[in-house]
Amino acid sequence: MEWIVGGLILATVGVVVHGVLDMDWSPLHRRGGLVPLRSDLHAIYHPVAQEIEAHATILGITLNDAFGEREANRGEMAWLVMRLAKGEWERLRELEVGLLNTLTNYLPTTNVVVPVRRVSAGNFKSRPVMDTVSLYEFLDRVLFSSKQRYSLRLRVLFRTCTLLSEEFQRTCYEGESAQDSSPEVWDRLDLYFHDFDLIAKETLLAFRSLLACQSPEGVREMAADLHDLLDRGVRVSVSASSE
Numbered sequence: 001m002e003w004i005v006g007g008l009i010l011a012t013v014g015v016v017v018h019g020v021l022d023m024d025w026s027p028l029h030r031r032g033g034l035v036p037l038r039s040d041l042h043a044i045y046h047p048v049a050q051e052i053e054a055h056a057t058i059l060g061i062t063l064n065d066a067f068g069e070r071e072a073n074r075g076e077m078a079w080l081v082m083r084l085a086k087g088e089w090e091r092l093r094e095l096e097v098g099l100l101n102t103l104t105n106y107l108p109t110t111n112v113v114v115p116v117r118r119v120s121a122g123n124f125k126s127r128p129v130m131d132t133v134s135l136y137e138f139l140d141r142v143l144f145s146s147k148q149r150y151s152l153r154l155r156v157l158f159r160t161c162t163l164l165s166e167e168f169q170r171t172c173y174e175g176e177s178a179q180d181s182s183p184e185v186w187d188r189l190d191l192y193f194h195d196f197d198l199i200a201k202e203t204l205l206a207f208r209s210l211l212a213c214q215s216p217e218g219v220r221e222m223a224a225d226l227h228d229l230l231d232r233g234v235r236v237s238v239s240a241s242s243e
Contacts (some may be wrong), residue, residue: 003138055092079176093165112213114150126191180243
């Protein structure tokens with residue numbers, strides 16, 4: 001009889017926990033893995049996404065040019081082109097970090113539950129990032145509050161963005177100093193870019209989720225902050241129209 005009662009208790013707890021977890025997603029329905037945005041919110045999201053995606057594309061093209069020079073046995077030219085890639089990488093890093101800082105600032109004032117997407121270590125390719133994300137994956141499993149899980153997601157995105165930038169810049173410096181054209185060095189650079197590009201995409205998904213949860217006043221304030229972020233020498237602007 002006792003094991004029956006125990007089983008019923010466990011089943012009840014399981015249903016309650018499942019319901020709580022489902023509530024994390026209740027304020028917003030997802031279509032195709034994306035949180036839908038109203039037209040006024042999309043007017044704020046789109047310029048930021050466009051700027052980050054543009055820099056990521058330019059970085060990818062520049063890296064491809066550097067790899068092309070290396071494959072043509074023009075090692076010195078390859079590292080000269082890589083200098084351009086380093087500059088573009090830094091501009092993209094500044095945008096990502098600026099956006100992550102903005103999201104961190106607005107999370108405490110977000111009253112609605114924030115939809116959370118887990119960052120999976122299996123999606124990355126470089127060992128430093130995989131090891132870092134694996135640790136955060138473990139912590140994510142023991143958090144039930146969606147705001148805490150979202151905050152953890154921002155921390156892992158910031159940490160991996162910083163880690164990748166340090167590894168990329170260090171590898172470029174050492175490689176150029178030695179004029180190293182070995183596959184090991186260039187393969188590592190390729191993996192770093194793959195993961196950096198993925199971090200940029202994950203950052204935009206996090207932005208989209210939090211933006212959809214803001215109050216009208218929060219939307220206006222966030223739009224102003226993002227305008228300042230994009231106004232630092234970039235090409236597009238953000239508008240905060242009311243619905």
